[in-house]
Amino acid sequence: MGDTMSEKKILIIDKSVELFAKNGFESTSVQDITKACGISKGAFYLHFESKNSLLISIFQLFLDKFTEKVSSALQMEVSPKDKLELFLRIQFEETDHYSNFILMLLREQTKPDNNDLFLLMKKMDTQLNDNLSTLLVDIYGEDIENHLVDMIIMIKGLMKGYSELIVMCDSNFDHSKLARYLLSRIDSLVAGLTTPFLETNFFNKNNPELDCSKS
Amino acid sequence: MGDTMSEKKILIIDKSVELFAKNGFESTSVQDITKACGISKGAFYLHFESKNSLLISIFQLFLDKFTEKVSSALQMEVSPKDKLELFLRIQFEETDHYSNFILMLLREQTKPDNNDLFLLMKKMDTQLNDNLSTLLVDIYGEDIENHLVDMIIMIKGLMKGYSELIVMCDSNFDHSKLARYLLSRIDSLVAGLTTPFLETNFFNKNNPELDCSKS
Amino acid sequence: MGDTMSEKKILIIDKSVELFAKNGFESTSVQDITKACGISKGAFYLHFESKNSLLISIFQLFLDKFTEKVSSALQMEVSPKDKLELFLRIQFEETDHYSNFILMLLREQTKPDNNDLFLLMKKMDTQLNDNLSTLLVDIYGEDIENHLVDMIIMIKGLMKGYSELIVMCDSNFDHSKLARYLLSRIDSLVAGLTTPFLETNFFNKNNPELDCSKS
Amino acid sequence: MGDTMSEKKILIIDKSVELFAKNGFESTSVQDITKACGISKGAFYLHFESKNSLLISIFQLFLDKFTEKVSSALQMEVSPKDKLELFLRIQFEETDHYSNFILMLLREQTKPDNNDLFLLMKKMDTQLNDNLSTLLVDIYGEDIENHLVDMIIMIKGLMKGYSELIVMCDSNFDHSKLARYLLSRIDSLVAGLTTPFLETNFFNKNNPELDCSKS
DNA sequence: TATGAATGAGCCTTCATTCAT
DNA sequence: CATGAATGAAGGCTCATTCAT
Numbered sequence: 051m052g053d054t055m056s057e058k059k060i061l062i063i064d065k066s067v068e069l070f071a072k073n074g075f076e077s078t079s080v081q082d083i084t085k086a087c088g089i090s091k092g093a094f095y096l097h098f099e100s101k102n103s104l105l106i107s108i109f110q111l112f113l114d115k116f117t118e119k120v121s122s123a124l125q126m127e128v129s130p131k132d133k134l135e136l137f138l139r140i141q142f143e144e145t146d147h148y149s150n151f152i153l154m155l156l157r158e159q160t161k162p163d164n165n166d167l168f169l170l171m172k173k174m175d176t177q178l179n180d181n182l183s184t185l186l187v188d189i190y191g192e193d194i195e196n197h198l199v200d201m202i203i204m205i206k207g208l209m210k211g212y213s214e215l216i217v218m219c220d221s222n223f224d225h226s227k228l229a230r231y232l233l234s235r236i237d238s239l240v241a242g243l244t245t246p247f248l249e250t251n252f253f254n255k256n257n258p259e260l261d262c263s264k265s
Numbered sequence: 266m267g268d269t270m271s272e273k274k275i276l277i278i279d280k281s282v283e284l285f286a287k288n289g290f291e292s293t294s295v296q297d298i299t300k301a302c303g304i305s306k307g308a309f310y311l312h313f314e315s316k317n318s319l320l321i322s323i324f325q326l327f328l329d330k331f332t333e334k335v336s337s338a339l340q341m342e343v344s345p346k347d348k349l350e351l352f353l354r355i356q357f358e359e360t361d362h363y364s365n366f367i368l369m370l371l372r373e374q375t376k377p378d379n380n381d382l383f384l385l386m387k388k389m390d391t392q393l394n395d396n397l398s399t400l401l402v403d404i405y406g407e408d409i410e411n412h413l414v415d416m417i418i419m420i421k422g423l424m425k426g427y428s429e430l431i432v433m434c435d436s437n438f439d440h441s442k443l444a445r446y447l448l449s450r451i452d453s454l455v456a457g458l459t460t461p462f463l464e465t466n467f468f469n470k471n472n473p474e475l476d477c478s479k480s
Numbered sequence: 481m482g483d484t485m486s487e488k489k490i491l492i493i494d495k496s497v498e499l500f501a502k503n504g505f506e507s508t509s510v511q512d513i514t515k516a517c518g519i520s521k522g523a524f525y526l527h528f529e530s531k532n533s534l535l536i537s538i539f540q541l542f543l544d545k546f547t548e549k550v551s552s553a554l555q556m557e558v559s560p561k562d563k564l565e566l567f568l569r570i571q572f573e574e575t576d577h578y579s580n581f582i583l584m585l586l587r588e589q590t591k592p593d594n595n596d597l598f599l600l601m602k603k604m605d606t607q608l609n610d611n612l613s614t615l616l617v618d619i620y621g622e623d624i625e626n627h628l629v630d631m632i633i634m635i636k637g638l639m640k641g642y643s644e645l646i647v648m649c650d651s652n653f654d655h656s657k658l659a660r661y662l663l664s665r666i667d668s669l670v671a672g673l674t675t676p677f678l679e680t681n682f683f684n685k686n687n688p689e690l691d692c693s694k695s
Numbered sequence: 696m697g698d699t700m701s702e703k704k705i706l707i708i709d710k711s712v713e714l715f716a717k718n719g720f721e722s723t724s725v726q727d728i729t730k731a732c733g734i735s736k737g738a739f740y741l742h743f744e745s746k747n748s749l750l751i752s753i754f755q756l757f758l759d760k761f762t763e764k765v766s767s768a769l770q771m772e773v774s775p776k777d778k779l780e781l782f783l784r785i786q787f788e789e790t791d792h793y794s795n796f797i798l799m800l801l802r803e804q805t806k807p808d809n810n811d812l813f814l815l816m817k818k819m820d821t822q823l824n825d826n827l828s829t830l831l832v833d834i835y836g837e838d839i840e841n842h843l844v845d846m847i848i849m850i851k852g853l854m855k856g857y858s859e860l861i862v863m864c865d866s867n868f869d870h871s872k873l874a875r876y877l878l879s880r881i882d883s884l885v886a887g888l889t890t891p892f893l894e895t896n897f898f899n900k901n902n903p904e905l906d907c908s909k910s
Numbered sequence: 911t912a913t914g915a916a917t918g919a920g921c922c923t924t925c926a927t928t929c930a931t
Numbered sequence: 932c933a934t935g936a937a938t939g940a941a942g943g944c945t946c947a948t949t950c951a952t
Binding site: 074076077200203204206207208209210211212215227228231234235237238239241242243244245247248 | 289291292415418419421422423424425426427430442443446449450452453454456457458459460462463
């Protein structure tokens with residue numbers, strides 16, 4: 051997986067992302083994929099161990115790209131608020147790109163074989179939480195700490211609300227504008243905070259193993 | 266379906282909700298269901314026409330209960346704000362109950378046969394939007410109208426954020442307290458509104474047929 | 481079976497003849513039959529050992545009625561030619577009545593269980609052959625004997641040709657007229673006979689066990 | 696279907712013709728077929744879309760061969776009577792080959808899916824009628840026209856009478872001799888014609904759509 | 911590398927038959 | 932006599948995966 055990928059492998063991934071997104075994982079047969087790629091069924095298994103491992107490869111690939119984008123954004127020398135805006139924009143951009151596939155992913159949860167996938171998704175969510183934490187503290191100072199958990203839940207909620215719009219409609223939203231809009235909403239939310247709903251250590255306390263912070 | 270259900274039928278629904286939630290619809294075989302119920306494969310078809318119709322029955326059942334609860338809440342003689350609070354609480358309570366199943370539902374979108382299901386979900390979402398609209402105008406007056414679409418998207422996002430928590434963790438949240446908390450957050454959001462992101466007629470404009478307001 | 485039949489049993493036979501004729505034996509379920517009769521599935525098995533035994537009962541019943549009609553006709557004191565005419569007419573009348581069912585019967589041939597049915601059909605055909613033999617000799621004298629086998633084959637062919645018409649179309653043919661018409665054709669055939677095609681002992685020689693004279 | 700067929704496909708057709716003929720279509724499972732062929736269940740679907748489409752393929756195949764044989768015969772430069780003889784011989788030869796299967800075919804009338812099959816059979820019968828019409832007029836002149844419908848019914852009856860013999864027994868009949876024999880019988884029939892039984896336009900009048908001339 | 915025929919487990923569904931009531 | 936819920940074998944079909952070429 052870490053290897054540079056062959057053209058064929060990339061082709062398979064591209065086409066299958068498309069098909070999975072459109073029809074779902076279970077309803078897309080290996081045959082469908084190979085036909086879309088113009089290759090033989092055998093060729094598929096030359097590149098992937100199984101249909102399931104393809105799914106994991108795709109997600110891994112997505113996660114890698116995403117992580118890289120985000121971390122390079124976070125290293126830029128701009129104000130914390132600009133960083134959060136950038137961060138939000140990246141979320142929307144990536145959602146826009148992988149959207150349907152991501153939606154589909156949410157389905158194939160806990161099957162024994164897909165446990166690897168589950169772990170990957172958990173890892174991704176943890177990253178997201180950590181990044182948001184850091185950004186929020188950078189922006190709003192240490193006073194926000196009592197509200198961190200709530201804020202993260204809410205921000206992810208807001209993002210998901212608009213992400214779904216991006217997925218469901220083909221609306222070509224202006225991601226930059228949307229990011230700025232949400233930044234402003236976040237400001238409002240923070241301004242009105244009084245008593246937190248969730249405890250500060252909520253993420254650590256709940257389901258130490260199967261962490262609750264899964265999105 | 267409206268009939269009083271036989272014990273067996275209820276058993277099948279209960280177990281299948283559980284299994285669908287855990288493994289997904291496609292990955293749960295009728296065999297799995299009947300085994301979990303301790304009945305024969307044939308017995309399943311005594312109660313449901315098909316695996317698919319079971320899915321629809323479940324959703325219909327959920328929708329009926331939910332609709333009833335909501336509409337009786339909306340008819341209570343309390344302040345608009347109290348109504349919204351009640352409304353939110355009901356969402357969380359119901360989510361808590363059907364949780365995983367609902368999550369799973371979001372997946373089986375495109376299958377031809379599940380078109381009925383899709384329509385049901387669309388209907389439910391439209392109801393949700395309408396109810397929220399009315400409540401918001403009641404509370405914040407006509408000035409909110411320009412922001413209705415954004416507010417609905419955001420409120421649904423916030424609710425979903427916390428709903429997922431309810432689903433993922435087994436945390437016994439205080440739904441009342443959560444509703445009050447969110448009410449306060451909604452106040453903050455409204456207080457900070459300036460320029461809307463989405464147009465007022467967004468729901469009507471996008472995919473008139475296959476309305477975008479699907480959640 | 482020899483017993484006088486209960487009303488219920490007759491009801492079942494009537495309805496099932498109809499259904500078998502319309503949809504075929506395999507495609508008609510016991511459920512279909514009991515629903516058409518307005519009785520429970522259990523009641524069916526009170527009257528018939530199995531679906532298969534029902535089939536045999538029906539055929540037996542048909543055969544009994546038919547045999548009786550024919551034999552009473554053959555005992556009438558009329559000219560041999562009139563007897564043949566009567567004989568032909570009965571064939572068409574019965575065909576008209578049981579038509580679709582008879583057609584259907586031709587299908588469920590040799591299945592292990594239906595061996596009884598096969599024997600019944602063989603028996604019926606043998607009777608038919610014997611009757612035709614006697615009548616032909618009565619009419620055309622001993623000279624016809626060399627041609628008996630051919631004549632039987634041909635007469636049955638002619639009858640079947642017109643029987644199919646009766647079955648396929650709903651044409652209300654005048655069975656009497658048709659019988660007279662065929663009588664005339666048979667005359668023509670006999671008039672032109674020269675060298676037989678089949679040997680006199682054809683029916684006895686071929687397949688002693690599984691006699692070839694099956695229709 | 697027009698393609699040259701793979702050996703495997705031919706094997707499946709051969710074995711299934713045999714099994715269908717012996718047990719009927721409904722009572723022959725795909726499993727039965729594949730077992731008889733020594734292949735796996737899945738392999739069947741590599742060659743045929745469905746069990747039903749196999750049936751149609753077989754019939755189509757038979758019809759093609761048959762049509763070709765007949766039409767090449769009809770183009771030969773011989774006397775009309777010789778043509779009819781040839782025509783009859785071909786019927787018997789082909790019957791001899793596909794025999795039981797054809798018999799079985801007559802059964803699966805009403806199934807929705809088998810509508811294609813029904814149309815094919817109707818087409819074949821219409822061809823048969825047309826060919827016989829032409830041949831009869833060529834041989835017996837225009838005087839026969841009033842009797843065409845009856846003659847066709849009767850000739851098909853005679854043919855069926857002997858065809859069944861071919862099917863039921865394994866008798867190795869001399870098809871040539873049989874054809875000549877029947878030619879002579881047809882002569883006798885024509886010689887004795889007086890008043891027709893069926894009207895000239897019978898085929899056109901009855902069930903214009905679902906023509907009655909189905910055999 | 912690449913192919914695609916072949917496999918066989920598994921899926922949804924139907925249905926003849928049984929049996930407790 | 933009558934019921935109908937329950938059974939489970941069997942049917943048509945799909946599909947991930949393998950393997951000889």
